[in-house]
Structure formats: structure tokens, C-alpha cells
Amino acid sequence: MGLENFLDLGKVPDGERILEQLQIVEVANAEEISLAPIPLIEHFRQGLGRFKGGYARGLGIGGLSNRYMEQELIKTCEEQATKHADDLEKRISNLGDTIKMQADLINQLHNLVEDLQNQANEYKNARSENENVSGIKLSESQLQQISAFVMQRSK
Template sequence: MKSLIGTKSIVQIASELRNPETGAWPSAVDVWRAIYMKANGTWSIPNGAEILNNLEEAAETHKERIAAAPIPLAEHFALVLGRKPNHSRSVGIGAVNQGAKERYRIHARAEAADQRASDAQNQAAALLEEVERLT
């Protein structure tokens, strides 16, 4: 990622915010806050608070996706800020276009259906055990 903020790249800022003991990377929200909030607590852009709220809402909405798989930092920002077509070239993530969005949507629906089927199967097994216990 070659985006520069002042004299540092976003990756350099994220690296500085990294937990030295665990090596855990900061969230996109923390990096965004570090980039756009001044030392005195004011925003360097006019709608900074609004964007931060959007980032926090997206982090809450997508927390299961974020926790389930390592998503590149650029992907966290893309959830809220959107992206230009083919912006992902050279940042190590695949391009997201309408076809990819549709595949992601279908994949998410298939995973949800699998989860519902698994839950139903577990419930049926529990009911069968209950019936066997009562008879």
C-alpha cells in the first residue's frame, strides 16, 4: 500500500501502532483515528467524526467476518469507504467487482444455509435423544 499521510505511509503508521508484546496489528478504526485525529483531539478533516462512526458501525456489523478470517487492512477500510474499480492491484488482495460481490453474497447465503442445516440436525439429534430417554 503506497498511500502516504504526511511523511509516513499507512503501513508505517499501522506498524507503529502494533502491539510490541503480541505482535497484533491495530484495527482499521485505530489506524484511521491515528491518521486523521490531531494531537489536540480535533479532526484534520471536516467529517472525521462521521467517518469514524461509520467505521465503528462497520466493524460492529462485520465483526464475525473480521474475526473469522484475516482481512487485509485495506479491506477493513473498503467496507466503509468503498473503493475504486481495480484499486486493489498491487496491494495483495483480489479485485472486487460486481461478479465478485455476487459470489461473496452467494457464498455467504450458502454458509448461512449450511449453518441452519447443522443447527436443525443438532436439534433433531437432541429431540431423538429425548424421545429415547422417555421411552
């Protein structure tokens, strides 16, 4: 069925008759229509009353192309923003782990400093007791030599 049977030049067809004839042509040429480029199919559907949103607003092919490009740009930007947000979340998680490790290390160092201060206080107390008991006052260098000797012997 071709277009010569589609229009009858002597009469002005009503919309219902045109729609019936278009549906007949669609059924007869379904294979060719399915192989046609997308814009042709969309124009054929417009004739059958299945409007795309853009056609109903009178955008036309150029407007639809621009709209499609804008939508693709928005999708791309959204995907990039989502990926960036995911990367930032991973980075924040890594930084949180690093901060926790550093806090643990700081606590260990504080405990070590407290232990060293306690040992220093014990050493000072022991030295003052030694001076009180023996009545001998040792110089700092002598005390260091004695403590080094004791350390070597304890190993």
C-alpha cells in the first residue's frame, strides 16, 4: 500500500479516516518501519497520535535534540557528582581511621611520658633516701655512672 491510496484528493478526510489509513500502512510496512532511522519512526508515531512530549509542545527535531543533549549533560553531571561524593566519603573514612590511629599513638605517648615521670620521681626519692642514709652526697656525673653500671648489670 503506498501513499497514492492514502490521500484522496477529491475529498477532505477527517481525522478518524486518516488515523485508520495510517494504522493500515503501519501494519503493512511494519518491517520497513522498524528498520527506519529513529526520527522517521517518531514522525510516523506523531501521525498516529502517539506524541512524544516534545512534539506536543511544538519543539520539533532541533528542540528535541537540544533537550536530549541537555538531559545527557545533566545525567553526566549527576554521575560525576555522585562519583565525587563517593570518593569524598572514602577519603573521609580514611582520614577518620588515620585520626583514630594518631589519637591512639598520642595516648600511648602520654602513658609513656607518665611512666617516665614516675620513674624519675622514684629515682629522685631513692637518691634523696640514699643521701639521708649514707650521708654521702654524689654529683650528677657520679649518679649517671652508677645508673649506667646498674643498667649494664641488669641486662
